Amino acid sequence: xxxxxxxxxxxxxxxxxxxxxxxxxxxxxxxxxxxxxxxxxxxxxxxxxxxxxxxxxxxxxxxxxxxxxxxxxxxxxxxxxxxxxxxxxxxxxxxxxxxxxxxxxxxxxxxxxxxxxxxxxxxxxxxxxxxxxxxxxxxxxxxxxxxxxxxxxxxxxxxxxxxxxxxxxxxxxxxxxxxxxxxxxxxxxxxxxxxxxxxxxxxxxxxxxxxxxxxxxxxxxxxxxxxxxxxxxxxxxxxxx
Amino acid sequence: xxxxxxxxxxxxxxxxxxxxxxxxxxxxxxxxxxxxxxxxxxxxxxxxxxxxxxxxxxxxxxxxxxxxxxxxxxxxxxxxxxxxxxxxxxxxxxxxxxxxxxxxxxxxxxxxxxxxxxxxxxxxxxxxxxxxxxxxxxxxxxxxxxxxxxxxxxxxxxxxxxxxxxxxxxxxxxxxxxxxxxxxxxxxxxxxxxxxxxxxxxxxxxxxxxxxxxxxxxxxxxxxxxxxxxxxxxxxxxxxx
Numbered sequence: 001x002x003x004x005x006x007x008x009x010x011x012x013x014x015x016x017x018x019x020x021x022x023x024x025x026x027x028x029x030x031x032x033x034x035x036x037x038x039x040x041x042x043x044x045x046x047x048x049x050x051x052x053x054x055x056x057x058x059x060x061x062x063x064x065x066x067x068x069x070x071x072x073x074x075x076x077x078x079x080x081x082x083x084x085x086x087x088x089x090x091x092x093x094x095x096x097x098x099x100x101x102x103x104x105x106x107x108x109x110x111x112x113x114x115x116x117x118x119x120x121x122x123x124x125x126x127x128x129x130x131x132x133x134x135x136x137x138x139x140x141x142x143x144x145x146x147x148x149x150x151x152x153x154x155x156x157x158x159x160x161x162x163x164x165x166x167x168x169x170x171x172x173x174x175x176x177x178x179x180x181x182x183x184x185x186x187x188x189x190x191x192x193x194x195x196x197x198x199x200x201x202x203x204x205x206x207x208x209x210x211x212x213x214x215x216x217x218x219x220x221x222x223x224x225x226x227x228x229x230x231x232x233x234x235x236x237x238x239x240x241x
Numbered sequence: 242x243x244x245x246x247x248x249x250x251x252x253x254x255x256x257x258x259x260x261x262x263x264x265x266x267x268x269x270x271x272x273x274x275x276x277x278x279x280x281x282x283x284x285x286x287x288x289x290x291x292x293x294x295x296x297x298x299x300x301x302x303x304x305x306x307x308x309x310x311x312x313x314x315x316x317x318x319x320x321x322x323x324x325x326x327x328x329x330x331x332x333x334x335x336x337x338x339x340x341x342x343x344x345x346x347x348x349x350x351x352x353x354x355x356x357x358x359x360x361x362x363x364x365x366x367x368x369x370x371x372x373x374x375x376x377x378x379x380x381x382x383x384x385x386x387x388x389x390x391x392x393x394x395x396x397x398x399x400x401x402x403x404x405x406x407x408x409x410x411x412x413x414x415x416x417x418x419x420x421x422x423x424x425x426x427x428x429x430x431x432x433x434x435x436x437x438x439x440x441x442x443x444x445x446x447x448x449x450x451x452x453x454x455x456x457x458x459x460x461x462x463x464x465x466x467x468x469x470x471x472x473x474x475x476x477x478x479x480x481x482x
Contacts (some may be wrong), residue, residue, distance in 0.1 A: 005394075013458075015458070016457075023466070023468065024264075024466035024468040026457055026462070075461045076463070078463070085378070090353075123356060184266070204414050205476065206475055213475075216257075216267055217255040217267060221267070222255070224266075226257050226265045227471075227473065230468075234451055
């Protein structure tokens with residue numbers, strides 16, 4: 001046991017994973033604090049912006065697992081590591097400790113930071129950020145993340161707001177033909193960090209989802225999945241679900 | 242090539258599979274006409290009720306594949322066989338013919354009719370009907386379907402309206418511990434066959450979905466997926482999407 005600390009923004013659940021490859025799967029989320037990116041449409045600024053740093057708690061792997069187990073009633077469950085960018089945190093010990101107790105781990109990261117412990121994950125979700133985010137993608141680093149995750153199940157998840165994002169997603173899929181690709185319509189009504197009751201434009205989200213289905217069909221892009229964010233439809237922008 | 246005929250209610254797509262294990266996947270639907278069940282909340286009565294029999298077209302496997310290929314632009318895609326109950330149709334030749342051209346096949350059936358060609362499918366979705374349907378389940382036949390599908394990927398999909406349905410789903414999962422289980426909140430506003438613009442009670446569906454997530458968490462049922470019907474949220478009760 002070490003006293004290395006993980007910077008934790010929030011731990012909550014069980015709820016279902018609302019998006020991507022494990023959509024619908026019961027899970028406990030461990031959201032870490034801090035991020036090397038500043039996406040224009042970030043929906044988790046409370047785990048990204050340094051202004052919220054005093055809400056982040058340094059915790060040992062053991063303390064995190066104790067809280068996860070308390071939430072799951074002591075029964076092993078999928079643990080979803082999210083952020084912020086969880087890849088900047090020291091998570092190797094948490095994964096090892098949880099897996100020894102029967103828990104399994106999926107991590108969501110943009111692919112900008114590479115760690116050798118990626119291979120210990122049960123699923124690595126790489127979500128490089130498209131042009132609408134305002135960020136630049138270093139494809140060399142994404143490739144290094146894929147390499148570091150050899151042996152675990154790795155998938156790509158791309159948020160799509162517009163045609164430029166769609167072209168980016170096509171390019172990403174072509175760069176990593178071995179990886180399953182999940183497309184997700186972007187949420188243009190992300191919550192401000194201090195207001196988790198912010199209104200969601202569901203009609204706008206549905207329209208973007210339909211557009212994305214149409215675009216995929218037009219391009220005859222048949223080996224892809226198009227999925228919405230269920231949690232946004234079900235619980236709005238509310239935190240902790 | 243034989244002149245055996247498949248009774249076809251409709252062929253449409255590409256759209257995405259809106260529910261279950263392949264949710265979000267681009268697919269062409271082949272909906273067959275005729276069913277041995279009469280579920281109280283059936284959402285496809287136009288493919289079930291004999292009153293609509295004159296809208297069903299007897300087609301050869303080759304004719305079906307020609308229409309599928311025309312819709313997919315000649316590019317192989319997932320073909321979803323649905324109904325009605327597609328298991329009562331002669332689909333072996335269609336599957337063989339399509340697979341030779343690179344297409345792959347998932348079939349949705351209630352598990353009341355067993356065919357030896359189930360093993361040729363790429364995915365077999367068994368959706369035994371819970372108490373709210375008004376139907377009785379013959380678990381022996383469901384087990385025979387699982388047996389017939391040895392070698393293909395087989396999953397259970399259970400529609401849940403209420404506590405009795407939830408208990409039924411728990412029982413189904415216990416009977417087939419080797420099968421992945423997908424739960425789906427029931428649609429209490431199914432369209433009448435003659436009106437595909439029937440209004441959907443989205444708030445009611447969302448409430449049932451949240452209830453189902455809560456129930457799964459309460460029971461610590463963590464190796465299950467809870468998924469809504471995306472097509473209902475996105476396109477209402479409209480046909481052909």
